[in-house]
Amino acid sequence: MTSTQEAPVVVPDFGDDDEDRKICFIASKGTLDMVYPSLIMANAALGEGIETHIFFTFWGMDIINKETQEDLQFTWLGNTAMHPPGMKMHMPQGLAGLPGMTAMATKMFKKQIADMDVPDVAEFVQMIADAGGQLWGCKMSADMMDLKMDDLVDGIQGIISATEFIEMSEGAQVIFT
């Protein structure tokens, strides 16, 4: 005897038949801290079986540009919420402008991300592509920055116009980051 016939067993609903949910993220920033929100949420959405797109535009192109992807920076200049972990003080804004501070802050930020076992940007983008995420570059940004498909990392599906993005995102939840 293997299987059973008793009281109805609850089988989790994994939503295999749901086809209607679709999410599009617009990634418009290229500072290291602002790159993560769309990557983390897109990855989570894919893990939930949701059709997921990311449209990289303006400074967000740096996330998928081969030349810049590994060199994104973090600064707390203009970010008054910056306080060192576990400390009840804000980092003075003036300090952020001193030479070498961006490099130092970037190094610390990367370490914190790695300590949480969260991948760096290159690995993250690859992981999202592998999980079935659809990644798009912005035509106008590409033209402005003189970028072609060859300049972009693997996994990018194409460079599309704003109109194409609007068409593609019909019926989707669109999240601007």
Place this chain on the structure above:
Amino acid sequence: MPTATFAGAEVTVDEEGFMTEFDQWTREIATHLAGQIGIDLDDKHWQVIDFVRGDYEEQGETPTLRRVSTIGGVPTKQLFQLFPKKPAKKMAYIAGVPKPHGCV
């Protein structure tokens, strides 16, 4: 806690149907659970399930997809093929461990 009988063994489950007791799990139960959600287990699935259980035992929490791919050595693409659509939850369900809580 409700109980359910899988493959002839009585086990405790939560409201969603996930097993709650790590030690009540058997390979026969896993095969039964997988069948309930339309997955026919082969060697590749077992590699993942064995890793998930081993890692849960060591770390005290269910590994995320990334952990299964980087530490468990099963590429992300393959995880989505083996456990379609919601791989992290499906592998946890079959392996008899809680849903993963990590964000990444």
